[in-house]
Amino acid sequence: MAKENFADKLVAAVKKKGNPICVGLDPRLNQIPKVIINRALVGKDKSPTQAAAYAIIEFNKGIIDAVADIVPVVKPQIAFYEIYGAEGVRAYEETLKYAKSKGLLTIADAKRNDIGSTAQAYAKSFLGEVEIFEDENEVVMPIFDADSVTINPYLGWDGIKPFIDEAEKYGKGMFILVKTSNNSSGDLQDLEMANGMAFYEMVGHLVDSWGADLVGESGYNSVGAVVGATYPEQAKKLRKIMPNSIFLVPGYGAQGGGAADVAPCFNKDGLGAIVNSSRGIIFAYERLGFDPNAYAEAAQAAVLEMKNDLATIF
Amino acid sequence: MAKENFADKLVAAVKKKGNPICVGLDPRLNQIPKVIINRALVGKDKSPTQAAAYAIIEFNKGIIDAVADIVPVVKPQIAFYEIYGAEGVRAYEETLKYAKSKGLLTIADAKRNDIGSTAQAYAKSFLGEVEIFEDENEVVMPIFDADSVTINPYLGWDGIKPFIDEAEKYGKGMFILVKTSNNSSGDLQDLEMANGMAFYEMVGHLVDSWGADLVGESGYNSVGAVVGATYPEQAKKLRKIMPNSIFLVPGYGAQGGGAADVAPCFNKDGLGAIVNSSRGIIFAYERLGFDPNAYAEAAQAAVLEMKNDLATIF
Numbered sequence: 250m251a252k253e254n255f256a257d258k259l260v261a262a263v264k265k266k267g268n269p270i271c272v273g274l275d276p277r278l279n280q281i282p283k284v285i286i287n288r289a290l291v292g293k294d295k296s297p298t299q300a301a302a303y304a305i306i307e308f309n310k311g312i313i314d315a316v317a318d319i320v321p322v323v324k325p326q327i328a329f330y331e332i333y334g335a336e337g338v339r340a341y342e343e344t345l346k347y348a349k350s351k352g353l354l355t356i357a358d359a360k361r362n363d364i365g366s367t368a369q370a371y372a373k374s375f376l377g378e379v380e381i382f383e384d385e386n387e388v389v390m391p392i393f394d395a396d397s398v399t400i401n402p403y404l405g406w407d408g409i410k411p412f413i414d415e416a417e418k419y420g421k422g423m424f425i426l427v428k429t430s431n432n433s434s435g436d437l438q439d440l441e442m443a444n445g446m447a448f449y450e451m452v453g454h455l456v457d458s459w460g461a462d463l464v465g466e467s468g469y470n471s472v473g474a475v476v477g478a479t480y481p482e483q484a485k486k487l488r489k490i491m492p493n494s495i496f497l498v499p500g501y502g503a504q505g506g507g508a509a510d511v512a513p514c515f516n517k518d519g520l521g522a523i524v525n526s527s528r529g530i531i532f533a534y535e536r537l538g539f540d541p542n543a544y545a546e547a548a549q550a551a552v553l554e555m556k557n558d559l560a561t562i563f
Numbered sequence: 564m565a566k567e568n569f570a571d572k573l574v575a576a577v578k579k580k581g582n583p584i585c586v587g588l589d590p591r592l593n594q595i596p597k598v599i600i601n602r603a604l605v606g607k608d609k610s611p612t613q614a615a616a617y618a619i620i621e622f623n624k625g626i627i628d629a630v631a632d633i634v635p636v637v638k639p640q641i642a643f644y645e646i647y648g649a650e651g652v653r654a655y656e657e658t659l660k661y662a663k664s665k666g667l668l669t670i671a672d673a674k675r676n677d678i679g680s681t682a683q684a685y686a687k688s689f690l691g692e693v694e695i696f697e698d699e700n701e702v703v704m705p706i707f708d709a710d711s712v713t714i715n716p717y718l719g720w721d722g723i724k725p726f727i728d729e730a731e732k733y734g735k736g737m738f739i740l741v742k743t744s745n746n747s748s749g750d751l752q753d754l755e756m757a758n759g760m761a762f763y764e765m766v767g768h769l770v771d772s773w774g775a776d777l778v779g780e781s782g783y784n785s786v787g788a789v790v791g792a793t794y795p796e797q798a799k800k801l802r803k804i805m806p807n808s809i810f811l812v813p814g815y816g817a818q819g820g821g822a823a824d825v826a827p828c829f830n831k832d833g834l835g836a837i838v839n840s841s842r843g844i845i846f847a848y849e850r851l852g853f854d855p856n857a858y859a860e861a862a863q864a865a866v867l868e869m870k871n872d873l874a875t876i877f
Contacts, residue, residue, distance in 0.1 A: 275681075332685075332687060361642075362715055364743065364813075373646060381612065392648040429717070442756055444755075
């Protein structure tokens with residue numbers, strides 16, 4: 250039996266929760282409340298990276314518990330876990346697992362990319378299942394088991410295809426970098442092509458074609474695109490180029506984008522985009538003047554504030 | 564005191580060993596000799612991913628011991644480790660550490676990329692040191708401690724800068740994807756620009772400018788480029804565009820490239836490129852008809868065969 254299409258699941262979750270908010274789980278130890286850090290440091294048998302992983306998991310669980318009933322999806326950025334090596338990656342696995350157990354959809358923000366045979370290894374670990382050993386010793390198990398993953402398109406189709414295959418098999422999806430939110434995203438992405446388009450527009454056309462086989466009943470396809478909130482003019486063009494792709498929109502909040510900036514990422518049906526905020530939500534206790542111990546309540550308040558802000562679009 | 568420049572270290576190692584070979588450590592469990600797998604499976608207390616990590620580490624140590632005196636550099640591809648989650652990443656850390664202890668330079672083939680603040684997390688974990696906790700609890704430690712890392716340029720300068728900073732501080736380097744070895748690398752990389760260049764040529768010019776501050780006494784800079792052996796015509800153009808960059812050349816051997824194909828990647832001084840082979844060396848026992856238990860000797864034979872082949876270039 251074919252698994253339910255990822256885009257359909259995401260659209261359903263957005264409708265159910267009544268907002269398109271993605272909470273970015275980008276933990277930074279120096280902003281995690283001291284009381285959690287102190288608990289993590291108790292016990293001499295923990296290595297520094299184990300203690301870091303402990304703090305991250307406890308912090309993330311607090312955030313996830315606070316937002317699980319409100320938002321449809323969370324996005325842990327793997328760089329902030331991998332920075333603590335194997336122990337950090339364990340915290341990443343646990344974060345994805347915990348978010349799933351609370352009914353949230355997940356985006357593994359990993360921006361992975363490689364040639365076909367290597368991309369297949371990434372696709373299996375992030376989206377599918379991994380076969381370990383052979384014959385009578387074989388074990389088949391999920392590793393990260395995210396609902397979707399971010400991918401860099403620089404290597405072209407054969408670096409994308411393995412992710413499409415796993416997405417089809419397991420009802421998963423992906424978001425391919427098209428126009429990123431950072432200041433220098435134009436260095437490559439805005440270069441002018443011989444046909445008059447900007448490079449990011451060409452990539453948009455490719456992403457649209459790559460997703461054609463994964464269109465769900467919602468009309469959206471499971472091959473989404475990363476389109477930064479910081480470039481609304483470009484988003485407007487991309488919305489036309491990729492009518493069926495769901496945009497993952499970073500750059501709201503801490504990076505400077507507001508509701509008006511993300512508006513062009515949506516279709517007329519009010520769907521077609523999810524808007525990520527990381528620091529603006531998870532460390533909202535600093536911005537909103539909450540006690541650090543009430544960081545989860547602050548995150549909840551920030552999510553509700555963002556929900557109200559985004560509601561002004563429609 | 565400034566650390567020794569990475570490009571200088573790499574050039575010196577190539578001269579000392581008398582060849583530009585990079586051994587790709589891309590372990591695949593189903594090709595690791597059964598005797599190692601069986602040892603890994605002993606003991607009921609190991610999880611499947613722990614057993615996989617055990618097999619990978621033992622296999623890699625055998626390869627590293629066999630090639631350490633012959634080649635200048637090794638390149639573990641992180642996808643084949645990350646596929647086993649946290650335990651696989653632990654095997655990755657151990658592989659890098661063991662290679663370093665045997666005097667080899669290392670390339671972490673991770674193709675990482677992200678916006679500035681996130682790229683900084685990757686740069687610290689792969690090339691620099693990571694500060695864990697603050698004040699009296701602070702610990703500063705290396706995590707992956709590779710000599711260099713592969714990077715995807717799609718996000719432009721502010722995704723590269725953090726790697727440059729760590730490279731300068733710690734005497735490390737990087738290889739930025741320019742023209743990759745896979746079949747569909749042209750989907751984006753060969754697109755024609757308004758100025759008549761191909762996209763990969765524009766990226767080559769950017770990489771050349773990005774590396775300008777990290778030129779060593781050898782005349783080479785620590786910002787290298789990934790240029791596939793499978794595209795010799797393009798390599799010829801890129802050699803002119805980036806005269807001071809060291810090319811990391813994948814695609815030799817299993818992917819189809821030979822000595823004639825990699826020749827255009829070298830400068831007239833016989834330097835300027837390192838040529839990677841992964842499957843063709845580490846699983847040479849299959850191709851050369853060695854007993855699986857002699858996989859390390861087979862790898863040694865394959866390296867010497869490759870050394871002779873590459874010597875025909877000069």
